Amino acid sequence: MTEAIAVLKESIGVERAVGIYEIKRAKIASFALVIGDPNPLWQDIAPPSLIPTLGFARILPELISLFPTLLHGSTELECHQPVRAGDRIKVSSxxxxxxxxAGKDQRPVVFLTIELTYKNQRQELVARCRQVLIAQ
Amino acid sequence: MKHLYYEDIAVGSEIPPLVKKPTTDQLVMWGEVSGDHNPIHFDEGFARSRGLPGIIVQGQLAFSFLGQLLSDWTGEQGVLNKLNCSYKGMNFPEETLTCRGKVIKRYTMADKGHVDCSLWMENPRGERTLSGTATVSLPHRE
Structure with missing residues (x-):
């Protein structure tokens, strides 16, 4: 664990490209379906809670490999404009x-704060998100 | 679809609750759409080996339920500006989760009506497993 922390500490503050995600209507529809949210708004516009999931698959595996247990501490989402079908969202973290x-039983608990930025194809800021993950 | 206007809002008023009951299938499907492939959300044995009581609901799925609570309430013209939440406790599949909220402040900024809310999620034992805050903007009544 100490080793994992040392590795990660070197990357503090370094922004990196996570990926570019095309927001298809089908993606919006399947997302709303999985939540169980039949709101007719979610056709051209994505539910705001879709935003923090963009690129999440790229960030998690590395952290899961470093720590035996990884839990979610908090999510803070700031929306600047809606994400619409046809948008291409560039995620950086x-x-x-x-x-x-020290946590219970004096086992070390590590709090990782990750900041993500989401921009559309016009380079406009659509959202920011701060995720806190708790590793044990 | 209903419209909610800034003038309709009173500090202290409650957001109509949203009741959800995530299934284990839903957790698997959420893993697919969200990219959260952490096995603690679908592999019972793995979850137990990590000291958890069983499979737990993904935090961001629960976060999405809070988003739904707000969009159901604010209607077509409401805009979500901020949604923050802390994951206070574990949620388990097949349990009834109730999302609730309350208006804590209302103000006009740049001609737009803004409403700050406190939000939380309760499990069947009345424990708050999520707590958070949100800011939404609402149109003014003409």
């Missing part, structure tokens, strides 16, 4: 902070 403290 950076590790903003690592904090460590």
């Amino acid at each position: 950076k590790l903003a902070n690592i904090r460590q403290r």
